[in-house]
Amino acid sequence: MDETFTLPEPGEWNVERNYCASEILSTLEELDPDIAFIQEIDINCKRSGDRNHFKEIASKLGWKGGFVCEFIELESELRTEMDQGGGVHGNAIFTKHDISFRVLDHEHHPLDWEKMGETLCEPRKGRYTLVAEVVIPKEPPILCYCVHLEVFCGIIGRIIQFSEILEDSVKHIKTHPYQLIFGDLNTMGHSIARFSRLYCNDRYRFLSLGLTESEWWDNNLFDWHINDGDINLKLQSGGFKVLESLFKRSFTFKVLRASRNPGFYDPWSPTKDITFHNKNYLGLYSAKLDWTLICRFNVINRWIGNNDYSSSDHKYMMVELEFDKLSDLSLRNYWEIKRNFWKKESNLVDDKKGKISLEEVNNESNDRLPSLGVESESGTNGMKFIQLSHDRYLQT
Template sequence: MDWNKDGEKLNEPREGKRYTLVAEVKTPFGPPILCYCVHLEVFSGIIGRISQFSDILLDSTSNIQTHPYQLIFGDLNTLGHSIARLSPKFCRDRYRILSLGITESEWWDKNLFDWHLKDGEINLKLQSGGFKIFKSLFSLKNDCCLKEKELSIVTTLSGFPIDVLKSARNPGFYDPWSCTNDITIHNPNYFGLFKAKLDWTLLRGFDVVNRWIGNHDYNASDHKYLMVDIKFDDLQDMVDGKDKEIWEKRRIYWKNKTQENKKSGGIKNWVNFIGIISVGLVGLGILRLMKK
């Protein structure tokens, strides 16, 4: 987003760029905590927002040895779904179509947060654009490099630059809220048709003791608030390499706890199916080009 160029057109004249605040917070209860305060770009799309967020994950990963306990809290503006897909302001890339059938927060959870740092040097889920069929067609092996021609096709297909595919790997964060049930904004400006989970409490090295969601009447803000009561994990478990195992168990636990694994209705499944078929046809066309 070029604010100097496009800010006036959006009736939001600004200068500069968005920044993420990061600080080391010392507490009397345990080691220092590395905390990130995030507000991602709203006038973008999935590609732009995840590209921004990949810088945070890269910084987080570089500090794990000195700061294993980390938090990423903030408004990720995961709003690229529902009627927002029709807006040239809020959905500015191909995923306004390619993510049909799921919300943007679900798309992030499945394709960004579900790829652990130890799963490979490149996030294959992002590389495939969120579709398993492309993950098979363009199998990016972690121990080899792509030819320049292949790399061009892959990045064009997914829309993510190769540096983002390398940076956008989850070093162990999980969110104890449902992507679909724990809505933090329900905008009345669109006849109540638009709602989304924009806000996240991403935790690494902590267990959730309790949690709260509030401001249901939206009197204090246009967002609901999320609050978590947490305790430190055993540092020895993290040092012994059990961090991925703990992370996987917690993701499963909170999906079950928030009923996120509950199957959606038929209409949503049909829309998702149509989206997959459409993208599959594009994939077959690309395969033919590669064979020539």
């Protein structure tokens, strides 16, 4: 394929239950992403004003969208006013383009919410990942995953959850080579969180000492390409071959096989690009929880916002992309060059708009990545409701 395609700007944001609904709408309207991956949207929950925030976002911005119910938020006297349910809570993908949806049911659930919900004072049930195919006119389809992993577990539980997403990705990589996995992976098992068995309840609360959880993922999960072997040996050892041999294996063969990277890279630092900073605990805790994992695209620009956390307790992340040529994608070292390039922060410079742009890039086909000048249009789209099951539904 000789033609180069372009995609303007996908973005991802955990909007923290739409507590700051007006500010969130204003920010999304200003950003105007081509595809928006949004986590923690409330529909008809008392804590966020009994409003359908999914419908408000779609209607206000003229977007098509799909919503998957991650949790049924049961109304209960156990909940505080800030946590009170009565509706549903979940994740969404919005776009201006044609889109179709499906739901990935996770086999592994690190926490049984039906049993533990009352203990945590948040009675609820469920967890799913929303998958969408976005079709931009005259361009290849893009397979999109909007992800929100469990927070009340540890590295092992989240890795197993994510391995199911990678397994699904690999099944579709031949028909959909252009893929995006955006979302809040809750990679928070480090720093003072290690002292809490609520947030770090497995052996890696100590075996990952010296690393943030996002670093651990980058070293042991994302650094093992699918062509490196039948199972992820880095994940099997967890970075400590001697110590790991003293324990029962953390991951099954199925998980180790599924946890191989088919070509994703994240153009952000796993340590410096913080997206969450907890004001409690003397402000000592911060983490990179949010990821923009990209497969078969060049990153032209990237930027991050909500730095004062005034609209949500997470920062948003935006990227500007260009489709790679398929003829360049069969080589493993092409993916390795992408990863290595984005690890070299000396190659990143701030431009006048506050975005991060590429100064130089060293790959097989380009000496410099061009800037994009693509304008997008939005229109008014109808809403429809699709019942998927008794405890899960999709709105578009």
